[in-house]
Amino acid sequence: MHVFATGWRNWAGNQEARPAKVVAPADAAGVADAVMAAAAEGRRVKAAGSGHSFTGVAVTDGHLMRLDRMTDVVAVDPPTGLVTVQAGMPIHRLNAVLAEHGLAMTNLGDVDRQTVSGAIATGTHGTGARFGGLATQVHGLELVLADGSFVRCSADERPEIFDAARIGLGALGVVTALTLRCEPAYLLRAVEEPMPLDRVLDGLDAFVDGNDHFEFYWFPHTKLALTKRNNRVHEDTPPQPVGAFRGWLDDEFLSNTVFGLVNRFCAAMPRLTPAVNNVSARALSARTYVDASYRVFCSPRRVRFKEMEYALPRNAIRDVLREVDAWLRRSGELVPFPVEVRFAAADDVWLSTAYERESAYLAVHQYHPLPHGRYFDAVERIAVAAGGRPHWGKLHSLDAAALAERHPRLADFVAVRDKLDPNRVFGNAYLDRVLG
Numbered sequence: 001m002h003v004f005a006t007g008w009r010n011w012a013g014n015q016e017a018r019p020a021k022v023v024a025p026a027d028a029a030g031v032a033d034a035v036m037a038a039a040a041e042g043r044r045v046k047a048a049g050s051g052h053s054f055t056g057v058a059v060t061d062g063h064l065m066r067l068d069r070m071t072d073v074v075a076v077d078p079p080t081g082l083v084t085v086q087a088g089m090p091i092h093r094l095n096a097v098l099a100e101h102g103l104a105m106t107n108l109g110d111v112d113r114q115t116v117s118g119a120i121a122t123g124t125h126g127t128g129a130r131f132g133g134l135a136t137q138v139h140g141l142e143l144v145l146a147d148g149s150f151v152r153c154s155a156d157e158r159p160e161i162f163d164a165a166r167i168g169l170g171a172l173g174v175v176t177a178l179t180l181r182c183e184p185a186y187l188l189r190a191v192e193e194p195m196p197l198d199r200v201l202d203g204l205d206a207f208v209d210g211n212d213h214f215e216f217y218w219f220p221h222t223k224l225a226l227t228k229r230n231n232r233v234h235e236d237t238p239p240q241p242v243g244a245f246r247g248w249l250d251d252e253f254l255s256n257t258v259f260g261l262v263n264r265f266c267a268a269m270p271r272l273t274p275a276v277n278n279v280s281a282r283a284l285s286a287r288t289y290v291d292a293s294y295r296v297f298c299s300p301r302r303v304r305f306k307e308m309e310y311a312l313p314r315n316a317i318r319d320v321l322r323e324v325d326a327w328l329r330r331s332g333e334l335v336p337f338p339v340e341v342r343f344a345a346a347d348d349v350w351l352s353t354a355y356e357r358e359s360a361y362l363a364v365h366q367y368h369p370l371p372h373g374r375y376f377d378a379v380e381r382i383a384v385a386a387g388g389r390p391h392w393g394k395l396h397s398l399d400a401a402a403l404a405e406r407h408p409r410l411a412d413f414v415a416v417r418d419k420l421d422p423n424r425v426f427g428n429a430y431l432d433r434v435l436g
């Protein structure tokens, strides 16, 4: 997120806001005062995380509330694994705090720059067929509502608010603190291996069910994929982190510096994209290492891109990928960015993309200066026809009517919103579109 003199811009640079005012309260009481002050002026309020959403979910023309003065630990209870943090804490800081107490998150997405509240509000997830997204690790929430009142919720306390507010899209109130259900710190053995795409798809169920956290990247215009298998190891296993040089080479130089140059080259010489993708996919070599879970899950992403991601019924992913491949061949569209495929367990969070459904996630990216519209539209048509649900923080074009067909609890969510925020103090244009 970039806050400048007259406005705000997200990480990808595709969303800008011109808020009437930027406020940065220091605590929950300050949040309540700021919400009431905005409402008294007839302005809307939007809490912003770190601007890592690609949609306009965090955009406002009212009062933009930054939570970068609310980043502290509130309570840690190692025996139960319950950890309460203020809502603005960035995930990388959360990971460090948990490690200090011998704890860790059960699963994480692939970057750690988001705030805890921002990531959870849009349904951020990682991969692993037995694991849910971050919202499934929430034990309780504290919110400031539109009238400035405070409310706490969990599975035992106001469960109907809890069901809605875990993935709340910023629509129900400002979350001031979250209690997360963490587990004892653990190591993961990471095995990264390039593989023919057909081998991945033929053995997909064994890969997905036989590993704690399986994902793969398919290089468009090729038949090649990079697979990642992360598995928990016994607590006696010694860590074997990637060496400093290899880590820099793979995660910084190749994945960021060279990848950035590759994308710039493809933007200038689009016709060479298939050849470049073939070289990129073959240039990747296998590696195995053992490290703290959060260091395996998250890595730096410095090449800016735009992204769309759809959650599909798990067994639809092979056909959807083949259709995307066929469309790319037919259309001549050229895409230098790999397509990412991940998996998640079914969960019970009302607006989760994996609500009551085992899911496969298909994420398509485009280098930020290149047009993404034709590619994303085509993939969206294929994903929607397969019953897909879009990630709330990533680009998509669905409106409330289309979303209601694929989110069985959307109407329940809107009913809670009607109760908690009847005047839409926390509304914005994106919420008008997706919630009606």
Ligand SMILES: Cc1cc2nc3c(=O)[nH]c(=O)nc-3n(C[C@H](O)[C@H](O)[C@H](O)COP(=O)(O)OP(=O)(O)OC[C@H]3O[C@@H](n4cnc5c(N)ncnc54)[C@H](O)[C@@H]3O)c2cc1C
Pocket (backbone or CB within 6 Å): 011, 012, 046, 047, 048, 049, 050, 051, 052, 053, 054, 057, 058, 067, 087, 088, 108, 109, 110, 111, 113, 114, 115, 116, 117, 118, 119, 120, 121, 122, 123, 124, 125, 126, 169, 170, 171, 173, 174, 175, 176, 301, 391, 393, 394
């Ligand atoms: C490089 C990159 C990698 C990513 N990787 C993944 C991934 O692996 N998996 C995945 O699922 N997604 C991923 N995402 C998407 C990202 O996790 C989500 O868009 C997430 O919501 C961003 O969090 P944020 O802190 O930047 O929040 P923002 O984008 O700033 O805000 C998101 C929403 O949260 C609301 N919000 C924030 N704080 C509060 C609060 N205190 N109270 C109420 N509402 C609040 C905002 O109002 C807004 O509605 C990635 C995005 C990028 C740019």
